[in-house]
Amino acid sequence: MVSRQHLSRVLSVFALVAFLLAGCGDPRLNALQPKGTAGEQQLDLIMLSIYIMLFVFAVVMAIFIYVIVRFRKRKGVSRTPKQVHGSTLAEIVWTAIPIILLAILAVPTVKTTFNLGSAQPKSADALKIKVTGYQYWWEFEYLNANGKRFKTAQELHIPVGKKVYLEIYGKDVLHSFWVPALGGKMDVIPGKVNTMWLDAKKPGEYQGKCAELCGAGHALMDFKVYAHEQADFDKWVAQMTTPHKPTTVAEKEGEKIFKQNCLSCHATADPKIKGPDLSKFGTRHTIAGFLPKNEKNLEKWLKDPESVKPGARMPKINYLNDQEMKSLMEYLMNSK
């Protein structure tokens, strides 16, 4: 009976901890509320290690509190404690028990490490995406989405319930690709191709981060992951692969300005200073990867990118007159 009582007490502590862990944070960014298989496997290991470690911590604290209460110096009493040398048995016990605990942790650790490590797709038609990190934005190139190949930036769209295989390339400095709510991160290293896989179990928006210090704009090198049902994803792919035709006069004017001023960086090819592909800018949800998409933010960004994202390599577009600026923005906002 006592042991059951004890057990329930321990379990309630764990439940409390689990509640605390999951309670705060935002589901779009929280590694403790994973929405993907990789994230779930990682959380399982995180929780297993937390439980083992809480046990260790509890044991240490129990002895610790007992000792500092029981053996503190009392007023008026002075004694010379017995000078004990040690105890071989005790040493063996607190060597052996941690070894057993660590073995319990090590076995699933190695298993999951190998499971997450094999990021080569088995079937040929698996969805493969080439991820490239730039200062301070992300490029996503779909290699075989429904048989189509195209590029986009800042927003990664994936179908729900399917493993997506990422090939991760670096062009300038190190970055690290991290989507906490879907599962873990992988470094972006120039000269080295890294691979990882992800999936999302639920449709929704997830927040991505750059996790490796990459310069002044590191903190704002955010991106989004959108998980869609397969049908919606197919629609999105179709939209992305249908070229946008400007209709209004202003848009046409804007396209002309875009071609004259922006295309040297924002082209699909790889120029020296490369900016994100903007051909489908109208479909995006953010400006510069983190600001809400509206005309005010777009104008702010165009006129002084550095003030929005420190270290951004885009020059100031402050030499257009109001009319030209308006046309350009209209073209960009409508290029869907």
Next chain:
Amino acid sequence: MGTLLVVLVLALFLAAILTGGYNKDFLERVRHSKVWDWLTTVDHKKIGIMYFMSGFFFLLIGGLEAVFMRLQLIVPNNDLFTGDTFNKLLTMHGTTMIFLAAMPMIFGIINVVMPLQIGARDVAFPFLNSLGFWAFFFGGLLLNLSWIFGGAPNAGWTSYPSLALMGFNPGPGIDYYVLGLQISGIGSLMSGINFLATIINMRTPGMTFLRMPMFTWTSFVTSALLLFAMPPLTVGLLLLMFDRVFGSAFFDPALGGSPVIWQHLFWIFGHPEVYIVILPAFGIMSEVISTFSKKRLFGYTSMVFATVVIGFLGFMVWVHHMFTVGLGPMSNSIFAVATMAIGVPTGIKVFNWLFTMWGGELHFKTPMLWAVGFIPTFVMGGVTGVMLAVPPADFQYHDSYFVVAHFHYVLVGGTVFALFAGAYYWWPKMFGKLLDDRLGKWHFWLFFIGYHLTFFPQHFLGLFGMPRRVFTYQAGYGLESLNMLSSIGAVGMVLGTIIFTINVIKTARSKELAPADPWDGRTLEWSVPSPVPEYNFAQLPLVRGYDAFWIEKQAGNKGMAPAEPLGPIHMPSPSYIPVIMSLGLFIAGYGFVAHAIPVAVIGIAVVFISMFVRSFQQDFGYHIEPEEIVGSAKAKEVKA
């Protein structure tokens, strides 16, 4: 060159003014001034004090940088220190705290205490000791001058290429980092060699290896780690310097280099570095806990064994800093298991501390408070360390605030707590006075509570998706309240540190001298007067067992039995060459930073000329005669 001359002349003028004008007695007066004494000293205690105090000075600077960062992060989208400025702050905070605060303060305590604990009159190479200190000092100075001249480094304390390469970082910041660390690294390597030679060769009769105090043991293992860990850093820094100054391409992928090589070199140094700063902390805690429990250290031999095993395993785990580099599941698994293994000897230590206190009589003086606060704090840092060893979980933790929380639990909760404990404990041996115990308790409680308030929430910030080294975060992602809490906690740490500083100043002004053995100590350093005379032991003591001084006290003896008759004591002479040589290194370093090779050549020439002068100097030191020793001891008694 012109600037250099101006500075030199100015320095001479200042010296002349301070000593009362230039005339034929000028040099005499300089030679007898206190400043000259400290500049040229080779006494391990004075060098230790200089190490400790300059380390503390850098700790204040690094702390100020941390406060700036917490101010920036107190609310989302704050604009106090953004972008590059914030990156400079985080880089300088990390670099300063590890290389210029933690290591020097530890070297300071080792320098003062270790020779006393083994019954030696100085370290094995007093000249080298002084050179090591001045190299560290000028390296640290060079690094911090970057704030004023040209901009501080901004690629993190790990300074990963490609961000640290010329193409992405054309300013002089990274050059300051490379040269500053290279020069202070020379000092660290020298200290490591020196401490090793001292412990191996200079133990007093009877002081066998398995009678050495725990702090000496940890100093010994730390020195061995220094010996093997500093060279990879030196090589890495040299390659980075060549990439930046001379256009080579070791780390530049565009020209066939690899940025991953830097990560390996850095962490082959970097992981043992963690143990370099934590093992002496374990040593300090062992001494403090044993002394204030009035009990022999429980399981001494297994403590020694655990220390050696931790030191050895420390070299086998560097890849756990690189789990997300993509080295493959095989190497990740191997390094994961090796990392977990370190948990075992560390656990042995914790349980032995607990059982040292078990059955003892715990006196909660300030040093003991730090030690008692250290145990739960360090255990928390330790368990998150084991959690980080799990590669799939680390894919989430890596480069997030979880890691920030973890290493601050180890480095502050471990090393800094221990340094404060050591300061309160050994202050009488360093300065001959006791720090105020009441202020010490205020210091402890404010710092302890502030510390946990600052860093505990950061575990959760990391798990909630906040990467480290970010100058801001967006509102509405659940990160606001914990960041606010963390910044508030920093106030406690600041107040604690201010109180410590006040305590130091107050103690320096007070006239009350400490007794030789204020804590009822157990080891040899408590058998000599406070402050310690320059020759340490009038007669080398004879050691009869572990806790040598305690044994004599228990046997009813007045002090240690002498192992030699009273005789003249040979002392090394002071020397100005270490300062000049380090100044040469500083000039050379500045030359490379400014990419002005002639200046660098002049600096290197100064170094070589100093070496030449030293090599052909006929210096036999001097002797302190027995009459003088007896005389000063009697004068002390009369005073008391």
